[in-house]
Amino acid sequence: MPLHPQARDYVARYPSDLGVDPGTLDLGAIQRMRAEDALAAERGPITHLPFVRDESAEGVPVRIYRADRGEDALPTVVYFHGGGFVFGSVKRNDALGRDLAIRTGAVVISVDYRLAPEHAFPAAADDAWAVVRDVFARPAFYQSNGRVAVIGDSAGGNLAAVAARQARDAGLGLAHQCLIYPVMDAAPDTPSYREFAKGFGLDATEMAWFFEQYAPGADPADPGLSPLRLSSCAGLAPATIVTAGCDVLRDEGERYGGRLAEAGVPVEVRRFEGAVHSFFGLPGLFDQAIEAREYVAARLREDLGP
Numbered sequence: 307m308p309l310h311p312q313a314r315d316y317v318a319r320y321p322s323d324l325g326v327d328p329g330t331l332d333l334g335a336i337q338r339m340r341a342e343d344a345l346a347a348e349r350g351p352i353t354h355l356p357f358v359r360d361e362s363a364e365g366v367p368v369r370i371y372r373a374d375r376g377e378d379a380l381p382t383v384v385y386f387h388g389g390g391f392v393f394g395s396v397k398r399n400d401a402l403g404r405d406l407a408i409r410t411g412a413v414v415i416s417v418d419y420r421l422a423p424e425h426a427f428p429a430a431a432d433d434a435w436a437v438v439r440d441v442f443a444r445p446a447f448y449q450s451n452g453r454v455a456v457i458g459d460s461a462g463g464n465l466a467a468v469a470a471r472q473a474r475d476a477g478l479g480l481a482h483q484c485l486i487y488p489v490m491d492a493a494p495d496t497p498s499y500r501e502f503a504k505g506f507g508l509d510a511t512e513m514a515w516f517f518e519q520y521a522p523g524a525d526p527a528d529p530g531l532s533p534l535r536l537s538s539c540a541g542l543a544p545a546t547i548v549t550a551g552c553d554v555l556r557d558e559g560e561r562y563g564g565r566l567a568e569a570g571v572p573v574e575v576r577r578f579e580g581a582v583h584s585f586f587g588l589p590g591l592f593d594q595a596i597e598a599r600e601y602v603a604a605r606l607r608e609d610l611g612p
Contacts, residue, residue: 463488
């Protein structure tokens with residue numbers, strides 16, 4: 307599959323996401339990398355919104371965005387950032403949180419879940435579920451009308467899928483789950499893992515390292531870690547799955563879409579041909595990021611309602 311010209315330029319500059327041998331990274335190096343963001347200018351503008359507030363949901367830090375000045379209850383979107391369970395934050399993804407609020411017209415809640423290796427599996431998943439549960443328990447606090455969706459990219463897509471399963475099992479009516487090139491399986495055994503193992507941004511060695519940091523000793527078949535291993539997808543929330551054509555994670559995301567469809571769950575899977583992992587979060591580098599965001603927002607608006 308040919309790379310999109312913008313993706314080709316990107317991987318020429320960043321052939322791997324970390325840019326270093328992950329085996330050389332100790333905790334101090336990880337923490338220093340968290341404090342840096344060479345791509346900050348490419349994440350989009352920090353658009354002024356009339357309502358941005360930092361809060362806590364069951365002890366988990368969150369940032370709440372709203373694109374209007376009204377006080378009416380709105381649909382709610384809970385967003386989980388990417389970063390391999392090791393990197394990323396609400397601050398780093400501030401531009402995306404604001405953009406989602408504008409495009410969806412919803413209250414957007416961006417979640418600062420705990421990171422590995424300091425906090426191993428299932429800490430991030432526990433935080434994600436705690437926030438979703440709290441939004442359902444305290445809708446007035448979030449100015450939510452009870453229509454709740456989850457969205458996440460990469461590792462955040464994993465957390466969104468896990469939270470969607472937990473919502474189903476708890477009898478909470480999640481309106482939609484949107485998974486952007488999600489991490490769906492701890493086993494790197496798909497054709498896309500072999501085809502794009504090295505030189506396309508996120509590589510297979512880095513993914514293995516991320517899992518070592520997040521889930522050392524965990525059962526890779528645990529659906530809380532590998533949602534693709536879930537025994538039944540019946541009754542899960544309607545879904546949108548976005549994949550990148552030149553991404554090690556492409557096939558597992560698309561396989562999950564197939565499993566949802568087989569279980570009777572309404573789902574759309576859209577592959578962005580020639581794209582590489584992380585494109586969604588970098589509108590300053592990828593025109594496809596804007597196309598994907600508008601597509602995702604339209605899907606969310608459809609299931610969340612006005």
